Structures are given as C-alpha cells and as structure tokens.
Amino acid sequence: MSTSDLPVVTAFDWVPEFARGLVRDLRVRWAFEEIGAPYASELLSARAPRPDDYVARQPFEQVPAFRDGALKMFETGAILLYLGEKDARLLPADPQARWTAISWLFAALNSVEPVIGRIVAYDVFNADKDWAPPAREAALGLCKQKLKRVADALAGRDWLAGEFSIADIMMVTVLNGLRHTDLVAEFPALAAYKARAEDRPAYKRALAAQFADFRDEPAAQGA
Amino acid sequence: MSTSDLPVVTAFDWVPEFARGLVRDLRVRWAFEEIGAPYASELLSARAPRPDDYVARQPFEQVPAFRDGALKMFETGAILLYLGEKDARLLPADPQARWTAISWLFAALNSVEPVIGRIVAYDVFNADKDWAPPAREAALGLCKQKLKRVADALAGRDWLAGEFSIADIMMVTVLNGLRHTDLVAEFPALAAYKARAEDRPAYKRALAAQFADFRDEPAAQGA
Numbered sequence: 001m002s003t004s005d006l007p008v009v010t011a012f013d014w015v016p017e018f019a020r021g022l023v024r025d026l027r028v029r030w031a032f033e034e035i036g037a038p039y040a041s042e043l044l045s046a047r048a049p050r051p052d053d054y055v056a057r058q059p060f061e062q063v064p065a066f067r068d069g070a071l072k073m074f075e076t077g078a079i080l081l082y083l084g085e086k087d088a089r090l091l092p093a094d095p096q097a098r099w100t101a102i103s104w105l106f107a108a109l110n111s112v113e114p115v116i117g118r119i120v121a122y123d124v125f126n127a128d129k130d131w132a133p134p135a136r137e138a139a140l141g142l143c144k145q146k147l148k149r150v151a152d153a154l155a156g157r158d159w160l161a162g163e164f165s166i167a168d169i170m171m172v173t174v175l176n177g178l179r180h181t182d183l184v185a186e187f188p189a190l191a192a193y194k195a196r197a198e199d200r201p202a203y204k205r206a207l208a209a210q211f212a213d214f215r216d217e218p219a220a221q222g223a
Numbered sequence: 224m225s226t227s228d229l230p231v232v233t234a235f236d237w238v239p240e241f242a243r244g245l246v247r248d249l250r251v252r253w254a255f256e257e258i259g260a261p262y263a264s265e266l267l268s269a270r271a272p273r274p275d276d277y278v279a280r281q282p283f284e285q286v287p288a289f290r291d292g293a294l295k296m297f298e299t300g301a302i303l304l305y306l307g308e309k310d311a312r313l314l315p316a317d318p319q320a321r322w323t324a325i326s327w328l329f330a331a332l333n334s335v336e337p338v339i340g341r342i343v344a345y346d347v348f349n350a351d352k353d354w355a356p357p358a359r360e361a362a363l364g365l366c367k368q369k370l371k372r373v374a375d376a377l378a379g380r381d382w383l384a385g386e387f388s389i390a391d392i393m394m395v396t397v398l399n400g401l402r403h404t405d406l407v408a409e410f411p412a413l414a415a416y417k418a419r420a421e422d423r424p425a426y427k428r429a430l431a432a433q434f435a436d437f438r439d440e441p442a443a444q445g446a
Contacts, residue, residue, distance in 0.1 A: 106298035
C-alpha cells in the first residue's frame with residue numbers, strides 16, 4: 001500500500017502547550033494504533049485560515065476531517081464508529097455489547113463532554129472574567145454528577161462495554177479535558193479507568209504520533 | 224404483534240410547559256413515525272425519583288431509554304442509529320450518503336447542541352443570576368458561528384445528507400432548544416430547513432404522541 005492509499009486524518013502542525021494531547025485527531029490515531037492499521041496525517045496550521053476547500057471536508061473547519069479512499073466523513077464519533085465497524089477489537093460483534101458501546105460513545109460526546117466543555121470554557125478561555133467563577137460553580141454540580149454516573153457504571157468492569165472499545169477511546173479523551181483540575185481524581189474508579197486506558201501501548205503511540213507532528217517553534221518552546 | 228413485543232421508549236407523564244416538545248423521546252418517536260413502525264412508550268414521573276432499576280437502563284437516569292426485544296440501549300444518537308440501520312428511509316444505504324448522515328448526526332450532538340445547551344443554561348436555568356448575561360454574551364458568538372455553518376452546509380439541498388435522514392431528526396430537535404430565542408431566524412436557510420422538517424406529517428404525529436402522554440394537571444394548566 002503506498003502512502004497515498006492510506007486513510008487520512010487531518011491534524012495540526014502546532015498547538016499551544018495546553019492543547020497538546022487534547023486535539024481530537026488523537027482519538028482517531030488511538031483507534032488506528034489499537035488495531036495496528038496504518039494511516040496518514042495531513043497537517044494544517046492552527047494559526048492560519050483553513051484552506052478554501054476544507055469547509056467541504058469539515059463544516060466547522062475543525063480538526064479532524066477523515067477520508068478513506070473516496071469516502072469522506074467528519075466528527076470523531078463518526079470516524080470511530082466507521083473504524084469500529086471494520087474491526088471487532090474496536091467495536092464488539094455481539095449485538096448487546098455493540099449497542100452498549102455505541103450508547104456510551106454517544107454518552108461521552110453528548111452527556112459528558114458538554115458539561116466538561118463548560119468547565120474548560122470558564123477555566124481556560126474566560127479565566128480572566130468576573131462572571132467565570134460563579135458560572136463555573138453553577139456547572140460544577142452537574143459535572144460531578146455526570147462523572148459519578150460514569151464511575152458507577154464501571155463498577156465490576158474494566159471497560160464501558162465489558163471489553164475495550166471505541167466507547168473507552170471516546171470517554172477517556174473526553175475526560176482528559178479536565179486534566180487541569182482534580183475532578184476526575186475525586187472519583188477513584190474513574191481515575192483508575194482513565195489510568196488503565198492511558199497505560200495501553202496504543203494510547204501512548206497515538207499520543208507520541210500527535211506530538212511528533214507538532215513542529216518545534218520558539219513560541220511553543222517558551223510556553 | 225402484541226403490545227408487549229413492541230420496541231419500548233421511555234418518556235415522561237408530565238413536564239412543565241417550557242419543556243413540552245423538547246423532551247428527547249420526541250426524536251425516537253419521530254423516527255418511528257417516519258417509517259410507520261409501531262412502538263410503545265413507558266411513562267416515568269419527572270417529579271419523582273426514577274425506579275431503582277432505571278439506572279441500569281439509562282446511566283444518567285434521563286429519558287429516553289430504549290429496548291427492542293432483549294436489546295437495550297440509551298442515548299438518542301444510538302437509538303436513531305439503530306433504527307436507521309434497519310430502514311433506508313432513515314439512513315441512506317449509499318456509503319457516502321450514510322457516512323455523511325452519521326457525521327451530521329454526531330455534529331448535531333457534539334458540535335451544535337453543547338453551545339445551544341449553554342444558551343439554555345443561561346436563559347432558562349440561571350435567568351435570575353447576575354453572571355448569566357455576560358456568560359451568555361461570551362457563548363453567543365460561538366453559537367451563531369455554529370448555526371451559520373449548518374445553514375451554509377444546507378446550501379442547495381433540502382436535507383443534510385441529501386435525502387432526509389436521522390441527521391435531520393437530530394439537528395432539527397437540537398435547534399428547537401433555541402425556540403425561546405430569535406437565533407435560528409437570523410439564518411433564513413436554517414429557519415426554512417427547520418420549518419420544512421417540522422412540516423413533515425411524521426414530526427407532527429410524534430409531537431402529538433409526546434403531548435398525548437402528558438397527563439393534564441393543575442400545575443401544568445396554570446403554567
């Protein structure tokens with residue numbers, strides 16, 4: 001297979017320190033690493049406007065967009081589902097386990113990530129605003145409730161759908177949005193789950209691959 | 224088929240006026256109505272604790288949970304995908320159209336709904352807080368950007384994946400979270416899209432079915 005035949009995921013050639021390991025191409029890289037399948041990254045500049053044709057590949061001009069041959073898609077949920085349908089190591093074949101994994105895939109993106117996104121919005125992007133602390137306080141209870149429910153669901157099992165799946169790739173990378181806080185550590189089962197996932201060689205390879213695509217620049221080195 | 228063999232979606236037997244037409248079982252009902260397939264609703268009280276066994280069906284104790292025979296799942300994204308896989312009127316069979324629809328299904332839930340959820344959190348659930356107006360102002364630009372991108376993506380087509388699909392059921396019900404504002408109306412293509420979807424007989428039947436399950440109570444009639 002020549003490089004030009006490989007599935008392609010878009011990524012950034014540089015991001016600030018606080019975003020390294022959080023850019024969402026990591027989720028797709030991780031899935032590829034779990035099954036040992038090759039892929040290519042196509043790098044974009046985070047600080048320049050996207051190429052004119054990029055909006056046709058990703059309507060919100062975000063990273064990642066994905067293509068496999070002529071087939072194009074976007075949203076990490078869709079890309080992970082696509083890869084999962086090709087390999088039972090990512091998405092179990094048993095019908096109940098499959099739909100449990102898919103349920104948790106959506107839960108990570110729609111029941112957990114939105115409230116984590118609010119915490120990040122207040123802590124990171126609006127940290128200097130007077131209104132951010134009370135807004136954070138109002139979201140914090142909901143955030144902890146969601147984290148507790150995920151922790152509870154992990155009782156007696158290592159992974160959300162029993163065996164490791166795309167649900168875990170998604171949930172763990174979603175939880176990582178809180179790495180600037182101690183919130184996950186408040187739920188030992190959740191912290192253990194996250195550590196278990198991040199200890200997988202495939203995760204480490206994916207993270208290294210994302211970092212390897214970042215060009216060193218003075219602005220980054222000084223951060 | 225006896226009633227006990229039907230797929231079951233959980234719903235509420237009463238919600239306040241502001242939530243009627245927004246509770247998420249509507250999405251599942253709409254999908255069933257599009258294909259003319261029967262289903263049963265199982266009603267819960269929104270004002271009482273969930274039954275003890277409900278957390279095993281929906282880890283966040285929300286509505287809806289779903290089962291089809293012995294197969295159980297949760298999250299409206301997963302349920303719509305499950306129904307879509309059974310019927311091309313909900314999810315096109317052509318690979319590119321299928322993955323475009325699935326990409327937009329996830330986009331509605333993860334790129335659009337979270338910022339709409341922030342607007343709703345500020346306008347509805349924290350309307351009396353001093354910090355809510357500046358927090359809303361900080362989210363408003365992002366919200367409008369997302370709405371504009373969806374409107375742009377609809378240029379030259381009636382539905383997100385070309386033909387009507389679960390992506391449209393999801394996006395239109397997500398957009399409806401803004402019905403207390405004029406934000407969708409700021410984007411005529413988006414407003415026309417939403418009106419086109421809500422003019423479908425299946426949508427109207429689904430909405431009527433959700434309302435028919437609400438018991439009239441004095442507290443509701445006075446709202």
